[in-house]
Every structure is written in structure tokens, then in C-alpha cells.
Amino acid sequence: MTVPTSEQLLSGLKSHDPRAIGRAISVVENNGEGAAAILAGLDRDILQKVVVLGITGPPGAGKSTLSSGIVKNLRSAGKRVGIIAVDPSSPISGGAILGDRIRMMDHALDPDVVVRSMATRGRLGGLCASAGATVRIMAAAECELILIETVGVGQSEMDIVQLADITIMVLAPGFGDDIQAMKAGLLEVADFLVVNKSDQPGASGLIMDMEQTFSAKEEESGIARVLETVASENRGIRELLERVDRFNGYLLDSGLKEQRRSRALNAETLDWILEMLRPRFLQAMEKTSMENDPRIRAKELIRTTLRLHSTDTQE
């Protein structure tokens, strides 16, 4: 097949062509030729109607199973869904095993479930750039709800919180130490806390503990933020989605959604800046001596590099 033009890809998005969606994401993710044309051609209005849901949590808590369950529920409600499943890249080889796909395989033949596995790729600016662009491509392909799923450790977790309208943290009984360590961060990060595998020993204690941690947050919106699920048996998921829906309404009414969207766009813009500058600085670095302290060297590089090229921007 010949490589489609940006126009062809854009019209493919509208007609839900899986090949066009996949290719458009690759072009943008790889910052390839045509990325700008695709991004410029996306319908911006449609984005306002979309809900971007971030899901994070420690490995083994049942994140992928919960995502799959959410997809199942949304599909039975007739909604078209996008999923961005993020896995870490190896810092040594740059490669990655994108294993979250396994739990989405049940939806492989459903044309209204659009999945993209994405590696963190050790990007300078984090994930926001590529994942944010993917959100907009999926929105243009008429996905109504877009899930971003990532392992709840390290940088990528903070990235998706910045991108998402609403963030869900998934925990399960039996992660004692991890949970204690995460607790402080939880409050700031998550809108909802899901205790998955709530049929297992230790669940009720964990739920009580979390309800306490989250009680302050609930006062603002009047929506309870701690939920129980048994994702493997599809229990509690409908309730979760109802609350997410109500919370989305609250965000819209209170103007918080707009704030969060602006924050996401800023984060993404910053990522793109760093992403675009990276090759130029790598090149410039080779030409400077290593004698100076790195901080001094950096300042010098910024001064010379940006002044020299102040008018051209790299695609």
C-alpha cells in the first residue's frame, strides 16, 4: 500500500478506519513528516465533548482488568472508546514490552474499541506530548471516552494525571507497604480511589483507611470518592462509571474541567518544546568542551543555540 497523505489519514479518522487511526498516531508519535498537518487538521470542537479518564495503580492491583471491565460497560452502553496503554521503555535498549494489550484482546474485534499501546521512550519531556496528541486523534476518530492506563510508579503516573480530566487510582488488599508510601501522593493525585479485589481479606480495613484519607476531598463535590470493585467479576464498575459521570458534570459546572484542560495543554506544550529542542541540543553538545561544570555548560549552550536559531522552529 502507498503511504497515505495527511488528508487521507484525516478523512480515515472520520470514517473510523483502524489503519488510518494507527498510522496517524505513529506519524505524530514519531514526530514524522506530516505530523503538523495532521494535528492542525483535527477537529477541536469534538474534544470538548470527550472525557479523558486516567487509570493508574501499582502492578498487580488489577488495573488492566478494571480497564477492560470499564470498556465492557461502556460498550454495552453503546459508547465508542479509546484506550492508551502506557508501559515503560527499557532505559538501556530503548525497547519495551507492551503487555497491557493482553487484557484488551477481548475487544480486539470490536471496531468501536480503539487501542494504542505506547512506550514511555525515555522522553525528555515525558509522556504528555505523544499521549496528548493521541487523545486528540482518538477524539477526532469519535471516541467518546478515552482511557489512559499506566503503571503507577514514577514519572508517567504524574504525566497522565496532568493529561486526564479525571484520575482513578486502583489499589488492592495486600499491598500494605506500597500503600503507606503512596498515601501522601494519593490525595493530590487521584479523584477516585478504587479498592479492587474487595472480596479479599484486608479489603475492609483498606477501604476505611482510604475513606479517611479522602474525606476532605469529598466535601467539595459531595461525591464519594472511594469505591469497591471486583473487576474480574464485573462488580462495582457500573457504580464507578456513574460516579465518574456525575463528577464530570461537577467539573464542567464548576469550571474545573476547563482549568484542567488548560493545565494539560500547557504541560503538553512544554513537552513538545523539550522534545523539539532535544536533537538540536544533542548536536550542539557534541561541539562544546566538557571542561565546564554541566550547569554552566548548559547555560552557555542555551545562550548560543537559541540565539543562533531564534527564528526557525523544527518540525
Add this chain to the structure above:
Amino acid sequence: MTTEQTPYRVLIGKPGLDGHDRGAKFIARALRDQGFEVIYTGIRRTAAEIAATAIQEDVDVVGLSSLSGAHLRLFPEVVSELEARGGADIPVLGGGVIPDEDIATLLENGLTGIFTPGTPADTIISSFIEASQRHRDHDSSNK
């Protein structure tokens, strides 16, 4: 491959009912260690599921593994499912317990390469690199 180059994306799939995934998982990891982004479908997938996923994930190559003797049916089925979904350009490599006399049949039926037990990992990885690069060159030459 360095991190500065865009990584190749490959899909490793196990069509059919065979659950022996030691080889498939080893290849997935070995490819990861060579800088590939590897989408692993897990065991027990239909040809249609594998093809649809390959298209959706926009991979450069599909790698299949089967140890149950069902390769003559399942591998070409993946090729034709890819064709039916507009992915005829995506090369398909296969491995497993495959008698020599089946190799020619599989190649005639659209497979790009076949690996039998004992093939060194380096040989397999080279084939993935070559097939991925060819897939990308094919893209750019058609611009």
C-alpha cells in the same frame, strides 16, 4: 538501534490453542533488548484478533509462534486476515515445531520467514530488523 531512532514496533502473537509460550516470550524480550517495542498478545488468539491488533497498533512486523502442529492452518490465516483489513504490506514471520517440508508451503502462502527449533536468537532478531526496515523503506519509497 539507539534510543534516538524511532523504535520498530512488532507484534508477537500465539494463534490457536497452544499454551507453550516460552519461546514467544523469549523472543519478545530479546527484541525488547534490541530496542524494539513489542506488543505481546498472550496465548490462545484467533487469526482475526491478531490481525486486527496488528493493524490497530500499526506494527512493522507480525511474529507468530505455534508448537501444536496447527501452523499450516493458522499462519496463512493470519496473512489473509491482514490482507482483508488492508494490512497486506505487514510482513509475517513464524516459528515453532515446523517440519522442513512445511516451510515452502508457508512461504508460498505469504509468510516472510520461518524459524525452526534451535535457530539462534541472533538470526531471528536479524530477520525482524530486516523485515521491519524493509517495511519502513517500502513506506518511504511510496511517498
Add this chain to the structure above:
Amino acid sequence: MSRKNRYSDWQENELAASLNRFPERKEEFSLHGGAEIPRLALPENMDDSYFEKLGFPGRYPYTRGVQPTMYRGRFWTMRQYAGFSSAAESNKRYRYLLEQGTTGLSVAFDLPTQIGYDSDDAMAMGEVGKVGVAIDTLADMEMLFKDIPLDKISTSMTINSPAIVLLAMYIVVAEKQGIAADKLRGTIQNDVLKEYVARGTYIFPPRPSLGLITDIFQWCSSNMPLFNTISISGYHIREAGSTAAQEVAFTLANGITYVQTALDAGLELDHFARRLAFFFNASSNLLEEVAKFRAARRLWARLMKNRFGAKKPASMMMRFHTQTAGSSLAAQQIDNNIVRVTIQALAAVFGGTQSLHTNSRDEALSLPTEDSVRTALRTQQIIAHESGVADTVDPFAGSYYIEQLTDSIELAAEELISKIEQKGGVVACIEDGFIQRQIEQAAYDYQKEIESGERVIVGVNRFQIDEEEKPELLRVDPAVEAAQTAALRNIRNSRDDKAVHATLSTLKEAAESGGNLMEPIIAAVRVYASLGEICTVLREIFGEYRD
């Protein structure tokens, strides 16, 4: 009791009882020239540590074997796993094996059967009859055992998730031969936990699967007392690439889970524990494998006694089947595989196995031909009759290295089992992928060593030759799928559909209410409800597992 007295106590009790029941194969065992071969070689000084760690064969902790005379009484059961294409073809192969002196049958089912799909299911495409025999209904099972009297042989069936259905069919086939269930001997694998981590033929999620296993334990302990209701299998864990210590640890951790589940369901420990069997891999490192078998036996005995409070010796004895390592076979210079299998089989015998399958030389290429299967069986017969290793009990005991290695494998396995329990037990560790990751890492490291040449595999990464001659391979006729599907259609057309629907809805009600499913399933297979139909009912209620 003094040391000397302990020995005479063993002689008067375990040994005398055993000799009384099973006389030894020969009146006298001796070397060529007449020197006597001792039944049981012992150290000159038996100290406390000897009794604690080794003791006597047939007595706790069973390190030296589960029977007092071991192979001087009776050789291990030579049990060759076989089955392919149709029930009629497999029946022919079984009768051939019985004529050749095999002493137990071992049924291989095809993948659709193992995963609960009928041969006409879309999921079965290309797989029907490939790695084993296709069984859709009772009619196939009747054909499979045609003219084989089920009270005269013991039958092992490699079936896990739908084990309850195949067991029900076996019971009904026997019934039609006029043989009651309490006369049947054999084993069903029925070990679903390892399917999630190593072998992949799961159907339902772990928890309802454990329920089915408990139903079998319960029903069989009253109705089928001679049948081993589970074969807790490390074999496939090892094939998936685990280390020897991991094989022991994960297998015994699974065993603990089955025992606990049965206890929770109210079963009496000493009532069902004697019907638990094990299944291990015999890999190529002979010394490590010998130590592994001895360590596993000792650890299980200690667990059953100290942790679960077993009272009867039979509950503490680990009896196991062994198969040589399929994954060690090379596709290059395949005759070398005969040598590999010989070494592995020796490890199993030195390790005190109760039954053994030896792989055939051509299995890295396809299913084995009849000739290859015969050579594999002959390998066991040569070890049994010619090598002399069966003439004395536990000949490696007291080797400094073997005893050290036995201790260290036991310790490593014990530590890994505690780790699993700290993480919430086997099911939790399957769900979060802990066990899978451990195996995957070990497999990866091992393969890396082969790739780098650090680990030599003769004929594969060293001492290669150009091979011109292609061995003759067994091929399953692709027509089998169509024939099997047509036969199934005939059954569906000729059976009593009303009875099928009635039994299936009874089954559904029983599954919903959490009752024992054995009787409802026996009733359904008797009227020719198919395996797929029965599993569909259970899938609807239990759900399906995906990795």
C-alpha cells in the same frame, strides 16, 4: 529408641509388611560372580542427623523413597503418554503399547478437548487431533478404550480444567463394561493452578476451578478410592523454564493450596491426602535432579505432618510420576536425544519415581513415530533390567554432594513457598503475575546462556553437522478434523435431545447453587451431552479466565 533399635524396628514393621505384601523380584540380588547387592546400604554410624534427614525408605521423612524395598519389589510403572488424531487411531496405539509391555496407559488429549471446545467450534480450527486425541462425547471415549478392560489397567489422563467431564466419561465407559468405579485405577492431572502459570489450558478463573477440583476430591474419596484425583505437576513449570528449586517450590505451593481448599470444604485430611499424586520433570543435570526428587519428597512429608497435622503415613508420602524433559530435546542430530533421555530417565529412577514416561527422539520435530516410541520404552526397560540401578534402594544416599544439594534445594524451595504465602498465597501470586515473572526470568537467563554459547547443547550450538537425511515424521491426517466434526454431527442428530437439555439445565442449577457437580455431569455425559456443551454451561456461570 537406640539407633540400632530403630533399624530393627523398621525391619520388623515397614519392611516386613512390605515383603509380605510384595515379595521382591528375585530371591537374591547379586553381582556377576556372586557378591550380594544390599537392599539398603547404610552409613556405619547413623547419627541423629541421619534419622532427621534421611531415615529409612518407606518411613518419614521419606527422603530415601516411599516404599521399603523400592524397585527390588516392583519396577516403576512404565507409562508412555500417547494419543493423537481420532479415538480409533489412539486405541490402536494403546493396544500396541500394551502388547509391547507398557504397564499403564497415559492419554493425551488434543487442545480443543483440554480447553473444553467441541471439534466443530471455531476456536478448534486446525487443532483437532493434533497433540492428542479429540474427545467430544461419550462415544469417542467408548471408542478410545474399546477392548481394553478398565479394571486390568491403570489409566492416566492429562486433563485439567475440564477434568471433571472426562473423568465422568471414563466412569460411564467403565460402567458400560460392567466395572464399578471403585475398581478403577489411574490418575487425572486435574492440576489447574499450574495451567495459569505454565501450560495455558485454563478455562475458568482460579477460584471456581478450585471448586471443581474439590468436587472431584469429595466424590472420589467415597466412590473411587483407588483413583488418584490429582497429579500436582511441576513438569510444565520446569518446561516453561523454571529452575529445579522453583519447580519444587511452585508445585508444593500448589499442593498446599489444594489441601487447604479441600480442608476448607470440610474434607478429612487423612481421607483425601493419600490420593494426591505429583508429577515432575527429569532434566539433564543428573545430580541436581536426583537431589531435587529427594528434597521434594522430604519437604512434602514435613509439610503434611507439621503444618497440616497428617496422621497416616500415606498422607505424607509423595508419590510421583516423572517425564523426561521435552524442552531439552534437539531438532538437530535427533539420535542424540536418545542419550539425553537415558540420562534423564536415570535421574528419575535414582530419585525414586513411581512411574516414568521417556520422551521419543523425534519429539522436537513432531509427534513421535511408533519406532521412536518403542526405543523410548526400550530405554526404560534397559535401565530396569540391565543397568542394575534398580537392585538397591536410593543408591546416591550419603554422597556428600547429593546430600548437600538435597538440603539446599529443600531450603530454597521452602523460602520461596514462604514468600508466596507472605504475598497472599498462590492464587494472589498468579493474579499479580509473581510466579509467571519468576519462571520467565529463569527461562530468559537460561536461553541467554545457550545463545552466548556459555551453555553447550551438543549438536545445536556446538558440534553441529550438516544433516542431509530427513527423519520420517508422523503426520496427523488433516482429514481428521472433518471426520471428527462429522461424527459429532451424527451424535447430535441421533441422541435424545430432550434428555440432553434436561441434564444440562440440572447441571446449571447445581452450578449456580454451588452443589457438587460430579453427579450432574455424569448424568449429562451418559446421554451424550458434549464436552463443549457442558463447558459452555459452566463458562456462563463461572466466567472465563484470560491471562
